[in-house]
Amino acid sequence: MITAVREVSVFGDAIAYFNEAAALLDLEPGMRRLLTRPSRQIIFSIPFQRDSGELEVFTGYRVQYNFARGPAKGGIRYHPGVTLDEVTALAFWMTWKCAVVDLPFGGGKGGVTCDPTTLSMGELERITRRYAAELVEVVGPDKDVPAPDVGTTPQIMAWFMDTYSMHMRQHVPSVVTGKPLAIGGSRGRVEATGRGVSLVTLAQMERMGMSPRGTRVVVQGFGNVGSIVGSMFAERGCSIVGISDVTGGYYNSKGIDIGAAIAYAQEHHSLDGYRGGDRITNDALLELPCDVLVPAALEKQLTVRNAPRVQAKLIAEGANGPTTPEADHILNQRGIVVIPDILANAGGVTVSYFEWVQDRAGYFWRESEVNERLADVMHENFARVGDIATMRNVPLRTAAYMLAIDRVVQSMNTRGVYA
Numbered sequence: 472m473i474t475a476v477r478e479v480s481v482f483g484d485a486i487a488y489f490n491e492a493a494a495l496l497d498l499e500p501g502m503r504r505l506l507t508r509p510s511r512q513i514i515f516s517i518p519f520q521r522d523s524g525e526l527e528v529f530t531g532y533r534v535q536y537n538f539a540r541g542p543a544k545g546g547i548r549y550h551p552g553v554t555l556d557e558v559t560a561l562a563f564w565m566t567w568k569c570a571v572v573d574l575p576f577g578g579g580k581g582g583v584t585c586d587p588t589t590l591s592m593g594e595l596e597r598i599t600r601r602y603a604a605e606l607v608e609v610v611g612p613d614k615d616v617p618a619p620d621v622g623t624t625p626q627i628m629a630w631f632m633d634t635y636s637m638h639m640r641q642h643v644p645s646v647v648t649g650k651p652l653a654i655g656g657s658r659g660r661v662e663a664t665g666r667g668v669s670l671v672t673l674a675q676m677e678r679m680g681m682s683p684r685g686t687r688v689v690v691q692g693f694g695n696v697g698s699i700v701g702s703m704f705a706e707r708g709c710s711i712v713g714i715s716d717v718t719g720g721y722y723n724s725k726g727i728d729i730g731a732a733i734a735y736a737q738e739h740h741s742l743d744g745y746r747g748g749d750r751i752t753n754d755a756l757l758e759l760p761c762d763v764l765v766p767a768a769l770e771k772q773l774t775v776r777n778a779p780r781v782q783a784k785l786i787a788e789g790a791n792g793p794t795t796p797e798a799d800h801i802l803n804q805r806g807i808v809v810i811p812d813i814l815a816n817a818g819g820v821t822v823s824y825f826e827w828v829q830d831r832a833g834y835f836w837r838e839s840e841v842n843e844r845l846a847d848v849m850h851e852n853f854a855r856v857g858d859i860a861t862m863r864n865v866p867l868r869t870a871a872y873m874l875a876i877d878r879v880v881q882s883m884n885t886r887g888v889y890a
Contacts, residue, residue, distance in 0.1 A: 492872030543579030546620025665699025667818015692768035720756035721748035
């Protein structure tokens with residue numbers, strides 16, 4: 472019986488998942504030490520001038536975790552809760568996320584401790600350009616390729632790219648991904664993460680004998696990922712019975728009109744006041760009666776406190792790190808299948824890779840081609856993870872980490888250690 476809740480850092484949770492898989496791979500102690508330490512952590516101040524003329528200072532971060540398979544790859548997060556611990560964990564996860572879908576990237580992540588909702592466009596631009604300028608020497612198409620994340624947008628990527636290009640005195644669109652189409656973005660990138668979540672979830676539903684029509688789905692988080700997931704499931708005949716954003720959750724046992732909810736959120740900049748369902752708390756949303764639960768918000772949403780009350784048969788992690796290790800064990804014991812974040816939400820980084828390739832080639836693909844290639848990558852690697860899970864009799868999360876770690880270790884052993 473659990474009598475206390477262990478408080479662990481986000482990076483601590485990430486290491487716990489790694490250790491479970493690493494133990495089954497018989498990694499050498501030295502290799503394990505290498506893989507549980509970031510290559511580089513960068514912390515710096517970002518001074519900028521508010522529109523009022525007042526000087527302000529925020530803190531910026533960039534963590535480049537591993538370069539064994541290629542340049543670091545990972546988003547930039549603008550959020551009040553950004554810390555070095557969080558960014559390191561996210562960079563760690565990006566290492567395995569890129570490897571599990573076999574991309575030629577290592578893991579990276581960055582962020583600024585700020586609340587972008589309180590900043591004007593001019594303030595956001597000044598912060599972004601200073602952030603980019605501080606990183607000019609350590610990012611680049613062959614070094615580290617940032618992308619959007621929580622609180623950042625294609626426009627912010629455009630400012631980052633322009634700042635880097637001005638310093639390099641040449642046009643360098645491949646320094647970031649997730650850009651607007653007008654300056655080298657890829658078709659299908661905005662929808663890619665949500666599309667990837669939907670693809671692997673539908674594949675797992677098929678394995679479990681669950682027909683999409685009538686399947687009850689709850690989506691926590693109604694940003695770019697959650698809204699796309701809701702739309703794609705609705706298109707396949709699923710009934711979306713619960714949605715939420717930072718303002719709270721909404722439940723309708725008869726099904727929510729996702730198109731209307733998206734239109735409402737776009738018009739009002741949140742779901743606050745939405746009348747298409749009964750208002751509930753975000754905590755209650757995670758415990759609703761449903762078949763599929765998609766946590767697509769922030770870390771540590773499923774914990775020992777609520778895992779015993781989750782009613783879903785299948786969980787697809789649209790967010791990074793939404794489930795703590797203790798909660799994961801409870802869900803496994805209860806027979807609830809969890810598609811882990813490093814696989815479920817890898818669609819975004821996969822199409823970011825496509826964008827990077829297109830920028831470097833100067834040739835851009837049709838959206839149908841992007842989506843077809845994305846489906847191939849997601850289905851192929853989902854099948855590999857499923858086969859490992861079956862052969863080794865382990866959960867999908869452990870199988871995904873085993874595949875990813877093995878690919879990174881192979882690269883590191885082949886390259887050797889420069890010492």
